[in-house]
Amino acid sequence: MTILFYLNFLNSYLDAAEEDVERYERSFKKLPPAHKALLSHFPVKCQRLRRCISANSFFIMNMLQAFEPPLDMSLDIDIYESDDQKDVCEDHFSEDRNFCSRHYASTSGRTLETDQFCNGEGSNPSCRSPKERTTDEEVPVISESVTGSSSVSMECTIGSDRAGCDEVKVINNDAELYSVSDSNGNICSAPQDWLDPSLQLKVPLVDVDKVRCIIRNIVRDWAPEGQRERDQCYKPILEELDRLFPSRCQDRPPCCLVPGAGLGRLALEISCLGFVSQGNEFSYYMMICSSFILNHTQTAGEWTIYPWIHSNCNSLSDNDQLRPVSFPDIHPASIGITEGFSMCGGDFVEVYGDPSQEGAWDTVVTCFFLDTAHNVVEYIEIISRLLREGGVWINLGPLLYHFADAYGTEDEMSIELSLEDVKKVAFHYGFQLEREKVIETTYTANPRSMMQNRYYAAFWTMTKISGPP
Numbered sequence: 097m098t099i100l101f102y103l104n105f106l107n108s109y110l111d112a113a114e115e116d117v118e119r120y121e122r123s124f125k126k127l128p129p130a131h132k133a134l135l136s137h138f139p140v141k142c143q144r145l146r147r148c149i150s151a152n153s154f155f156i157m158n159m160l161q162a163f164e165p166p167l168d169m170s171l172d173i174d175i176y177e178s179d180d181q182k183d184v185c186e187d188h189f190s191e192d193r194n195f196c197s198r199h200y201a202s203t204s205g206r207t208l209e210t211d212q213f214c215n216g217e218g219s220n221p222s223c224r225s226p227k228e229r230t231t232d233e234e235v236p237v238i239s240e241s242v243t244g245s246s247s248v249s250m251e252c253t254i255g256s257d258r259a260g261c262d263e264v265k266v267i268n269n270d271a272e273l274y275s276v277s278d279s280n281g282n283i284c285s286a287p288q289d290w291l292d293p294s295l296q297l298k299v300p301l302v303d304v305d306k307v308r309c310i311i312r313n314i315v316r317d318w319a320p321e322g323q324r325e326r327d328q329c330y331k332p333i334l335e336e337l338d339r340l341f342p343s344r345c346q347d348r349p350p351c352c353l354v355p356g357a358g359l360g361r362l363a364l365e366i367s368c369l370g371f372v373s374q375g376n377e378f379s380y381y382m383m384i385c386s387s388f389i390l391n392h393t394q395t396a397g398e399w400t401i402y403p404w405i406h407s408n409c410n411s412l413s414d415n416d417q418l419r420p421v422s423f424p425d426i427h428p429a430s431i432g433i434t435e436g437f438s439m440c441g442g443d444f445v446e447v448y449g450d451p452s453q454e455g456a457w458d459t460v461v462t463c464f465f466l467d468t469a470h471n472v473v474e475y476i477e478i479i480s481r482l483l484r485e486g487g488v489w490i491n492l493g494p495l496l497y498h499f500a501d502a503y504g505t506e507d508e509m510s511i512e513l514s515l516e517d518v519k520k521v522a523f524h525y526g527f528q529l530e531r532e533k534v535i536e537t538t539y540t541a542n543p544r545s546m547m548q549n550r551y552y553a554a555f556w557t558m559t560k561i562s563g564p565p
Contacts, residue, residue: 106153106156106157106160108304109152109153109156109304109307109308110149110153112304113145113149113152113405113406114146114149116406117142117145117146117149120138120142120145120408121139121142124138124139124142137414141414141418144414144418145405145418148402148405148418149402149405151400151401151402151420152311152401152402152405155399155400155401156307159384159385159388159392160384162388162391162392163384306379306381307381308406309540310359310381310382310385311401311403312403312540313358313359313382313385313540314359314385314389314401314403314421314423315403315421315423315540316358316359316539316540317358317359317360317361317362318359318361318389318423318424318425319421319422319423319424319425320422320425321421321543323425324543325537325538325539325540325541326361328535328536328537328538329362329463329464329492329535329537329553330361330362330365330463332492332535332555333362333366333461333463333490333492334365334366334369336490336531336557337352337366337369337371337459337461337490338369340459340488340557341370341371341458341459344369344370344371346370349370349371349372349434349436350370350371350372350458350459351371351372351373351374351456351457351458351459352366352371352372352373352374352457352458352459352460352461353373353374353376353448353457353459353460353461353482354366354373354374354375354376354460354461354462354463355376355444355448355460355462355465356376356377356378356444356462356463356464356465356468357375357376357377357386357439358375358377358379358382358386359382359385359386359389360375360377360386360389360390360439362375362461362463363375363437363439364390364428364431364433364437366461367433367434367436367437368431368432368433368434369434370434371434371459372434372435372436372437373434373436373437373438374436374437374438374439374440375438375439375440376439376440376441376442376444376447376448377439377440377441378441378442378443378444378468380441383439383441386439387439389423389424389428390428390439393424393427393428394427395427396424396425396426396427397422397423397424397425398422398423398424399422399423399424400420400421400422400423401420401421401423402418402419402420402421403421403542404416404417404418404419404542404544404545405417405418409547410545410546410547411544411545411546412544412545412546416544419544444475444478445474445475445478448478448482449478449481453481453482454481454482455481455482455483455484455485456482456484457482457483457484457487458483458484458487458488459483459487459488459489459490460479460482460483460487460488460489460490461489461490461491462479462489462490462491462492462493463491463492463493464492464493464494464539464553465491465493466491466493466495466518467493467494467495467496467497467498468498469497469511470499470508470509470510470511471509471511472497472511472512472513472518472521473511473513473521476518476521476522476525477525477564479525480522480525480526480527480560480563480564481563481564483560484560485560485561485562485563486559486560486561487559487560488557488558488559488560489522489527489556489557489558489559489560490556490557491554491555491556491558492535492553492554492555493551493553493554494551494552494553494554495512495513495514495515495518495554496551497510497511497512500512515554519556522558524565525564525565526560526561526562526563526564526565527558527559527560527561528558528559528560528561529556529557529558530556530557530558530559531556531557532554532555532556532557533555533556534552534553534554534555535552535553535555536550536551536552536553537550537551537553538550538551539551
């Protein structure tokens with residue numbers, strides 16, 4: 097993905113957020129004077145919103161600057177346009193772009209880098225065949241380079257130094273709402289100043305929504321406020337892994353794959369249990385953010401965002417809506433990961449459907465993942481092939497099929513099975529049900545909102561007793 101795209105991506109986030117605030121202000125101006133008097137605090141709230149937007153943008157800016165070269169406009173940049181796509185971000189989402197470089201991290205701080213692409217040939221920059229793509233855009237690739245002289249580096253080595261400004265300090269002067277300063281008081285320009293207007297792209301609204309989704313996912317995976325959700329979703333999985341693999345040997349730790357790893361917290365926690373853990377994520381945006389948190393954070397609580405500012409609905413108070421959330425709640429490099437922890441970007445079917453992956457994994461963990469499939473039967477077949485005989489599949493999640501309402505895309509496949517049928521397919525591919533229960537949970541929910549969407553998620557452990565037919 098070109099740096100230019102991400103700068104425009106940030107600009108579009110700012111523009112869309114400002115449009116929302118301006119809409120609130122226009123509505124306020126239409127009120128009769130007596131009603132305005134009752135809501136005299138409203139203009140101040142709009143200024144507070146702008147400062148929160150500035151703080152979110154400052155984090156995004158630093159995240160982008162962490163990848164070398166941070167703002168080199170001399171690079172050969174491909175400008176492309178993206179068609180509108182279905183927004184599947186309301187609760188959890190999949191992504192229509194991917195990249196295929198593999199990233200290997202270790203506790204020693206040494207990065208093993210390859211240019212191996214996920215299509216198995218190493219020549220095609222796209223992991224998806226042309227007929228599978230939902231747009232006519234070229235899928236950009238992040239390539240890895242030892243020198244970092246001409247490519248954006250997406251290393252997943254824990255404990256790298258963070259680039260960019262050190263301490264977030266939002267300027268309260270209304271004339272500088274979109275300026276921030278570093279710890280030395282130097283003003284960092286607003287991202288709009290970085291780009292010549294002729295280079296700016298129109299990023300689809302669906303992509304603007306995705307950055308808001310990622311901000312909420314940061315809370316779920318990396319903030320103290322997300323601990324309750326992590327306890328609901330991740331804790332049962334971690335306890336089950338601990339029960340099933342009680343004698344984990346450091347010489348030959350069990351291997352665990354986590355498809356749909358999102359921002360990487362579950363995969364990291366599994367690594368800390370003593371597993372060789374690999375997270376797989378399709379979303380380019382998620383991989384950028386997870387790499388930044390894993391590799392470039394220096395201390396717990398280093399960053400502050402305002403995740404709930406983009407909706408005025410169901411707020412108990414303005415202070416609740418505009419409250420800051422600090423993250424990460426832990427320093428990822430300091431929690432004792434197992435050698436071999438890694439994140440792999442790319443489409444699950446393309447990457448792990450390769451014959452070289454067959455029987456390579458002791459356990460596969462899927463959390464809010466199965467319903468991201470176009471064809472859930474294919475997902476289950478691949479999971480079965482990945483596991484060695486006697487291997488374990490642990491699943492937690494609903495069946496909110498992401499492509500079920502893909503209106504306007506007649507050729508978009510979406511196989512939507514009931515839970516009963518999903519289990520029948522699993523049995524067909526050699527799985528035996530060991531444990532099953534329902535877990536009530538939320539997903540990227542604002543814990544102080546008046547509205548809480550809850551899932552009664554299926555949780556199971558299955559053992560592979562025979563190979564696929």
